[in-house]
Amino acid sequence: MRFSITIFIIFLLAPLFFASQMAHAAISITVTGSWVETIDKNDLLFGAGSDLQSAYTSVSGQVSIDISGTSGASDAWRIDIRKVDDNWNNNLHPYVMRTSDGTGGSVSGGTSYQEVTDINTSFFSGSGDVTGINVQLRLTGASIQINPSSYSTVIYYTVVDIQ
Amino acid sequence: MKTLKFLLLTAALALVLRGAALGADVSTHVMTFDFQDINEIEVTGTPNLTIASAIAGEQPQEITDNSSTCAITTNGINKKITAKIDTAMPAYVTLKVNVAAPSGSGTSQGYVTLTTLASNVVTGISHVADSSPTITYKLSATVQAGVVSTDTRTVTFTVSD
Numbered sequence: 001m002r003f004s005i006t007i008f009i010i011f012l013l014a015p016l017f018f019a020s021q022m023a024h025a026a027i028s029i030t031v032t033g034s035w036v037e038t039i040d041k042n043d044l045l046f047g048a049g050s051d052l053q054s055a056y057t058s059v060s061g062q063v064s065i066d067i068s069g070t071s072g073a074s075d076a077w078r079i080d081i082r083k084v085d086d087n088w089n090n091n092l093h094p095y096v097m098r099t100s101d102g103t104g105g106s107v108s109g110g111t112s113y114q115e116v117t118d119i120n121t122s123f124f125s126g127s128g129d130v131t132g133i134n135v136q137l138r139l140t141g142a143s144i145q146i147n148p149s150s151y152s153t154v155i156y157y158t159v160v161d162i163q
Numbered sequence: 164m165k166t167l168k169f170l171l172l173t174a175a176l177a178l179v180l181r182g183a184a185l186g187a188d189v190s191t192h193v194m195t196f197d198f199q200d201i202n203e204i205e206v207t208g209t210p211n212l213t214i215a216s217a218i219a220g221e222q223p224q225e226i227t228d229n230s231s232t233c234a235i236t237t238n239g240i241n242k243k244i245t246a247k248i249d250t251a252m253p254a255y256v257t258l259k260v261n262v263a264a265p266s267g268s269g270t271s272q273g274y275v276t277l278t279t280l281a282s283n284v285v286t287g288i289s290h291v292a293d294s295s296p297t298i299t300y301k302l303s304a305t306v307q308a309g310v311v312s313t314d315t316r317t318v319t320f321t322v323s324d
Binding site: 036047161 | 198
């Protein structure tokens with residue numbers, strides 16, 4: 001009797017288990033690109049006697065994001081961002097902004113500059129597989145008060161399946 | 164009954180863990196900003212200094228000119244401004260320069276005699292951008308110099324460690 005119940009439960013749960021796997025397909029994010037900016041005397045606002053320009057902006061498609069592995073056009077997801085500093089100066093503030101929709105599913109939000117902090121925050125959302133979502137990068141806070149050095153931070157993009 | 168509970172618990176746990184494992188993925192990119200050394204100085208002004216009078220019984224009267232300024236930007240620490248002339252001054256003629264310290268940083272060395280070797284005129288400059296420090300020149304001579312024809316000197320200012 002007990003054996004029969006066990007078999008019954010296994011057959012009852014198995015479809016649920018596999019259905020769950022389909023709903024939560026292996027959604028994947030691929031970020032392509034990086035940004036290296038040299039800041040030197042040519043960036044002084046008015047030459048000697050003046051400060052550096054404080055903001056620097058990358059080209060529109062400095063970074064491209066692909067979302068794949070969704071279970072279909074209605075499989076919704078969200079992208080969170082945060083930074084992990086390598087050698088960084090806290091006067092510097094990195095920003096990201098989505099500048100294209102890419103091709104495939106749909107995306108929304110993220111079309112104004114958003115500061116990247118050490119804490120995960122929502123960037124934009126969408127659904128389905130999407131390729132070629134362009135992102136523009138920005139840096140503010142540059143000045144001659146910052147010691148000469150190479151400052152680097154890693155931007156983490158986490159795609160969360162919210163279906 | 165225990166087997167049933169175990170199966171239910173295992174299945175529920177598997178569903179949760181599976182969902183969590185497949186529900187997120189991470190990718191990264193790097194942002195790098197290379198702040199290079201900036202040590203810029205620019206001088207304006209073409210001062211003229213003429214010694215043409217003296218009080219009887221005294222040496223010729225020295226002349227000063229404060230019509231020049233320098234603009235300086237540095238993102239470094241403990242920098243200095245040095246000054247030198249391209250050729251030596253005639254015998255018994257002395258040219259001195261006094262460069263004011265940039266606003267909020269550095270120490271002026273006061274009047275410094277210019278030679279063909281670089282001399283410190285401002286020291287201890289850090290993280291500064293100032294376009295207005297005044298440069299004052301002082302020309303003096305003794306009677307031993309005699310009459311000296313008009314001549315020019317190029318003064319070179321440098322920001323360095």
